[in-house]
Ligand SMILES: Nc1ncnc2c1ncn2[C@@H]1O[C@H](COP(=O)(O)OP(=O)(O)OP(=O)(O)O)[C@@H](O)[C@H]1O
């Protein structure tokens with residue numbers, strides 16, 4: 286798979302056949318390619334161990350690919366320019382505990398801006414804004430490990446947003462979250478994308494939330510390759526493709542397939558209007 | 563025995579971990595919290611130095627008394643403070659206790675088996691323990707009332723070698739991380755332990771736990787490092803300095819502690 290977007294589109298992130306092998310010999314990803322336009326919302330969908338997290342690390346220049354390359358806004362990522370290019374990218378790790386390593390949540394929010402030499406006044410202004418947006422005021426002075434899972438996730442995302450990235454990589458945004466936190470987080474990510482034009486790349490193995498997070502999906506399979514790419518509808522209604530890669534079509538799709546529908550709905554609303562016809 | 567071992571391991575880990583992050587006290591409004599970190603660092607370290615070379619239990623007791631007074635004025639819960647300052651002196655007491663018997667001198671108390679506690683020995687033990695107690699009390703005051711980040715900025719402002727400060731910053735972060743990891747491991751293990759095991763088995767399991775812990779800590783350390791890099795970390799950790807002009811009360815504090823140091827030298831240090 287290669288980048289087949291229009292020339293006119295500004296490409297925010299491009300990975301071309303990147304491969305990575307961990308020091309112990311395990312293959313992390315194998316010839317994975319993705320291409321994301323500026324302002325797009327894309328989900329990388331794949332079962333456990335299919336290399337989603339590894340791919341994100343490669344996109345952020347935290348790991349160097351064995352072969353292939355990554356380009357950020359058209360500039361090829363190398364070891365030397367990674368630090369500079371990374372200013373554009375916010376990366377929320379799968380495990381929020383990895384990201385919150387300061388003594389208090391406030392210090393964690395200050396960490397990014399301080400490393401990038403953003404003036405203190407401006408950083409404080411941003412942090413105030415984010416604290417409100419994420420309802421973090423009550424936990425601001427707490428040590429991160431005393432937070433609940435959902436609070437940790439919110440704090441981790443806020444910590445990343447305090448440097449105002451243009452691209453946001455979120456690894457498993459909704460893992461271990463209750464329904465309400467999940468919905469709040471999803472609408473918040475979508476708000477960032479719509480209002481601040483932040484390019485949103487998320488990973489998940491949850492086919493039910495993928496339609497809410499993206500307009501386009503890349504599927505990664507057990508073999509750790511990007512095996513397919515397409516619109517949410519194309520990808521999530523292709524039962525054969527999903528099953529071949531250790532996934533399953535969303536509930537509604539399976540139901541409507543069974544009912545003999547050709548054009549399967551993806552959301553409850555779509556299903557409702559299809560049924561009331 | 564097994565429960566005690568396991569439970570105390572867990573408790574100690576938790577205590578140490580929490581000890582490292584008690585910034586809730588540092589963010590309160592008390593006497594010591596309002597003193598500039600640089601001033602606190604300098605004056606308390608001077609004081610600690612002279613107390614450490616002093617040789618007079620009354621002086622040590624006086625310093626301990628002052629420390630507790632300052633703790634109260636700085637809104638440090640006394641129980642928490644006492645718990646933090648007594649551990650190390652208690653340990654050093656146990657270590658030097660034999661000298662009460664071993665030091666030659668006038669007998670204070672005769673015990674069976676020809677053992678005797680001497681005046682000199684007793685003095686040595688009291689003096690040593692009190693001195694450790696006094697030093698620890700002062701240092702704990704500094705740690706509890708100062709944010710770690712302010713402490714680091716203060717060290718930088720005082721031109722301490724930046725390598726040293728960076729190492730300290732990293733050590734602090736990893737220590738916390740490691741302790742957190744041990745704690746989670748112990749809790750996880752406890753939740754899956756259903757029957758009483760023999761002590762020997764507990765020890766063996768303990769060894770395995772330790773091994774697993776090191777692997778996990780390494781793994782996590784690696785990922786945390788990557789997370790820090792993702793957020794712009796390079797060779798040096800930068801923090802926002804809350805640097806401000808020194809206020810009159812900072813100078814007053816410095817003056818008072820210098821006077822106190824002079825008192826310690828005059829009355830306590832044998833030259
Ligand atoms: N630090 C590591 N050392 C060695 N192998 C690793 C390491 N991290 C991941 N792997 C291996 O690399 C492969 C891809 O892992 P990765 O974490 O990228 O998958 P993932 O799609 O994010 O999975 P999940 O959905 O469980 O998060 C797996 O086979 C995994 O075992």
Ligand SMILES: [Mg+2]
Pocket residue numbers: 337338339379456
């Ligand atoms: Mg993952």
